[in-house]
Amino acid sequence: MNVIECRNVRKTFQQGEQTIIGLDDVSIDITHGDFVCLSGPSGSGKTTLLNAIGGLDTPDSGEVTVSGQRIDLMGKGELATMRLNTVGFVFQAYNLIPVLSARENVEFVMQVQGVPTGKRRQRALKVLAEVGLQGMESRLPAELSGGQQQRVAVARAIAAKPSLILADEPTANLDSASAAQLMDLFAELNSEHQATFVIATHDARVMGYAKRLIRMRDGLIIADESQQPQRMDVS
Amino acid sequence: MLSAITLGVWSMVFMSALMRGMVDEMVRGGLDTLPGEVQIHHPAYRDDPSVTNSIGQPEGELLRVLQSIPLEAWSARVKVPAVIASERNSRGVLLLGVDPVAELALGFDASDIIEGRFLIDEMDKGVVIGASLARRLETRLGKRIVLMSQDPDNNVAERGARVVGIFKARLEGTEDILVYAARQPVQAMLGINTQVSEIAVSAGNYRDVQWYQSLAVAAGEQLETLPWYQLDPYLGSMLKMQDGFALVFMVVVFLALSFGLVNTLVMAVYERVREIGLMQALGMSPGLIMGQVLLESTLLMLFGLTAGNVLAFVSIKPLESGIDVSAVAQGMAMMGAGTVLYPSFAWADVLMSTAVVLILGLLASLLPAWRASRFDPITALGKN
Numbered sequence: 293m294n295v296i297e298c299r300n301v302r303k304t305f306q307q308g309e310q311t312i313i314g315l316d317d318v319s320i321d322i323t324h325g326d327f328v329c330l331s332g333p334s335g336s337g338k339t340t341l342l343n344a345i346g347g348l349d350t351p352d353s354g355e356v357t358v359s360g361q362r363i364d365l366m367g368k369g370e371l372a373t374m375r376l377n378t379v380g381f382v383f384q385a386y387n388l389i390p391v392l393s394a395r396e397n398v399e400f401v402m403q404v405q406g407v408p409t410g411k412r413r414q415r416a417l418k419v420l421a422e423v424g425l426q427g428m429e430s431r432l433p434a435e436l437s438g439g440q441q442q443r444v445a446v447a448r449a450i451a452a453k454p455s456l457i458l459a460d461e462p463t464a465n466l467d468s469a470s471a472a473q474l475m476d477l478f479a480e481l482n483s484e485h486q487a488t489f490v491i492a493t494h495d496a497r498v499m500g501y502a503k504r505l506i507r508m509r510d511g512l513i514i515a516d517e518s519q520q521p522q523r524m525d526v527s
Numbered sequence: 528m529l530s531a532i533t534l535g536v537w538s539m540v541f542m543s544a545l546m547r548g549m550v551d552e553m554v555r556g557g558l559d560t561l562p563g564e565v566q567i568h569h570p571a572y573r574d575d576p577s578v579t580n581s582i583g584q585p586e587g588e589l590l591r592v593l594q595s596i597p598l599e600a601w602s603a604r605v606k607v608p609a610v611i612a613s614e615r616n617s618r619g620v621l622l623l624g625v626d627p628v629a630e631l632a633l634g635f636d637a638s639d640i641i642e643g644r645f646l647i648d649e650m651d652k653g654v655v656i657g658a659s660l661a662r663r664l665e666t667r668l669g670k671r672i673v674l675m676s677q678d679p680d681n682n683v684a685e686r687g688a689r690v691v692g693i694f695k696a697r698l699e700g701t702e703d704i705l706v707y708a709a710r711q712p713v714q715a716m717l718g719i720n721t722q723v724s725e726i727a728v729s730a731g732n733y734r735d736v737q738w739y740q741s742l743a744v745a746a747g748e749q750l751e752t753l754p755w756y757q758l759d760p761y762l763g764s765m766l767k768m769q770d771g772f773a774l775v776f777m778v779v780v781f782l783a784l785s786f787g788l789v790n791t792l793v794m795a796v797y798e799r800v801r802e803i804g805l806m807q808a809l810g811m812s813p814g815l816i817m818g819q820v821l822l823e824s825t826l827l828m829l830f831g832l833t834a835g836n837v838l839a840f841v842s843i844k845p846l847e848s849g850i851d852v853s854a855v856a857q858g859m860a861m862m863g864a865g866t867v868l869y870p871s872f873a874w875a876d877v878l879m880s881t882a883v884v885l886i887l888g889l890l891a892s893l894l895p896a897w898r899a900s901r902f903d904p905i906t907a908l909g910k911n
Contacts, residue, residue: 348808348904369812376810387805387908404811448809 294357295456295488296322296345301354301364303340303511314340315351316511322504324455325486327479327521329493329502337511338492339460345490346379346458347371359455376404380449380487382459386441388433388448394420395429398447405452412451419447423477439470446474450481457481459491463498475501476523529831532884535784536835537842539880543773544843544870548850550769551871554733556697557762558755560705562634563601563727565739566758570751572724573758578607578679581722582750592745596738599731600632605713606724609676611656611706613664620660620706622674624713624723627651633729635707643668643692651709653691657702661693668693674708678718686716697866734766773876777883792824792895803899804907813900820896821889828888836877843872 298321303314315337322328330338343349344356347363350371356364359378363371375381380401388397395416402412420429423443433441442462449457459478463471479501481487491498499505500522507515558564567589569580584603585593593601605624610617627646631637637645645655654672656664666672668690675685688708696702714721730738736754743752756763796803803816811819853866 343905346808369814372807372810372812374810375808376812379810381808383908387801387808389802389805400806401809404806404809404815 293324294321295324295326295359296320296490297355297357298341298345299355299357301341301344301351301356303337303344303349303351313511315344315354317354318511318513319354320506320513320516322488322490324488325482327482327489327491327501327503328506329491329499329504330506330508331493331499332508332514333494335510336508338508340511341508342458342460342490342492345456346381347375376401377452378454378456380452380454380457382442382445382449382457382462384461384464386433386438386445386465388441388444390433393430393432394425394436394444394447397433397444398451401448401452407452415451416447419451420444423447424473437470438465439467439473442466442470442474443477446477450485450487453485454487456488456490459489461493461495462491463493463495468497471495471497472523479521479523529827529834531784531787532828532831532888533834533838535780536832536880536884537838539777539780539883540836540839540872540876541843541870542776543876543879544839544846544872545868546769546773546776547873547876548868548870550765551869552697552867553765554755554762556701557759558729558733559634559697560701561727561755561758563729564733564736564755565728565742565752566755567726567728567742567746567750567752568724570749573751576606576608576724577677578605578717578719578722578724581605581679581719581724582726584721584723585726589742589745589747589750592741593726593728596741597730599729600629600634601726601728602626602629602633603710603723603726604630605710605717605719605722607676607717609674609706611660611664612673612675613666613670615665616663618660618663618703621704622676622713623705623707624710624717625707626710630707633727639694639696640692641695643690645692645694646707646709649709649711651691652688652712653708654688655692655694655707656690657705658693658695659699659702660704660706661690663703666690674706674716676717680718684716684718686712688712774879774883777880778887781883781887786891789891789894791827792820792892793898795823796820796895796899800902800907804902804904807902807904808908816902817896817900820899821892824888824892824896825885828884832881832884836880839877840872843870846870847872 299319301315301318305312305314318341330341332338344351345358351364355362358374361374363374366374398416398419399412402415417429420426423446425440425443428436428440463474466474475498478489482489493499502519503521504518506513569582572580602625607622609620609622611620626649641658646653661667671687671689673685673687675683678684728742733755739752739754746752806816847870849867849869852868
């Protein structure tokens, strides 16, 4: 079953008088439980495609369907609801709310969803333990290392059990050991919870974890191949 | 911003307390002259306050109602225009024939007698005049004066009396115009038996006189029963003006403050562009973002309101015993107020300032809240 269907998606950006093509007639299908890496040089369209799939940006033309919903036709409010209930985001810069503790950051999405306090607290503590942050629940983001902050961001992304997790350069700010731990965690979540992962990355080691590798250049998909996942060797 | 709202709320409530104190002084001064908050007259008396428009002493249902309403006092009085003459001068005055005991209960302050005494009983043959009138007549305590008016047949009615007391009043005009005499000698002079000009009634609170309607029913249509604000429309309009001015003042103060509030909220929103963008990316709807900004500004206003109102309470309460404004006595007298200003803390002012701050504050917060809800999450996340 396809979680994501993109049909002839086109997105351009205006930079002064110059028109830059972000996505050029891109069509892809991603099935439930897949682990996909989008790779390519800067400006190739990875992040633009990720934003279009996540409903953070709307294409100029084409169709984007996520979990059976045509999100290219949705308004701001509907897109927010779709993101809230369907997508978990992991950003390169962690993007935690600085005044909230690790647990409160993880609870945030569930709080907006209206999950009762006790239930969401219990879930947040469980997920933080799963990502290896037991005992650090009450720390503020500033009191955590980069790797730990990214784990909090992952915990936040998976806490509400979204069917789709989108990660944009999740290891870019991490050292090799932290990056390996994070990718191991993603792989585990993918295999145990059947969550669909779409990760935009430059990092060849991250690409090794993918079951499917999509290479992009100048807004076009230039290669789309399945592969045997390989874990990162940090020794 | 919190301190600006606090200061604004304090100034609204404090200024209203001062204005209320001043208007209270003016109204009380006016009521002292009326006196009472409600009066019952012959329907023609207000147009022609002569003895021909006298009424009988209260009896029957009217007397029963006067005794059943929780009143401070009531007094049946003769009040007619008259001329008072000393051996040197004469002046037009209002001659009051009163029951001294009821008059004291109605509000005449015995401590206002600066020389001599007040009337002792209904048979007292003396008169009590104001200090200013005594100066104008060039008379003094113990001297005889002559009172002249008209009887019901339009004949001159007159009698001599001795000045037994001199009173001071808040307003010089009151000292000039009122002459107190005991009721029975005045009734005898005018030839009106036990008839009176008015029944003055006081319950002590001029802001609430709804009880006058039951008096009006009991008095019947042959008598005119009116509250003070209809008896003296100028005083009534002063009170309305004070309430209206207080609202205008509050709105003006908070409109000025609201520019600061908008600025602070806009700054607060733009300082958190990235955070708001993140919340949107994570699925917070534009409506929720708007609600959150409005909630934050409401909390800010509630803190400011609490602090401002508490500050107003603690700064007004010690002043309620009076502020000496004798330095500007002439100006105060021109407005009909005395030389001591009594600021009055009123919960109504607190409610009004709260309503003004919340309503205008929320309106002022709508723009920054709406802007926050329109952020593009990708652009917002890219901001540092």
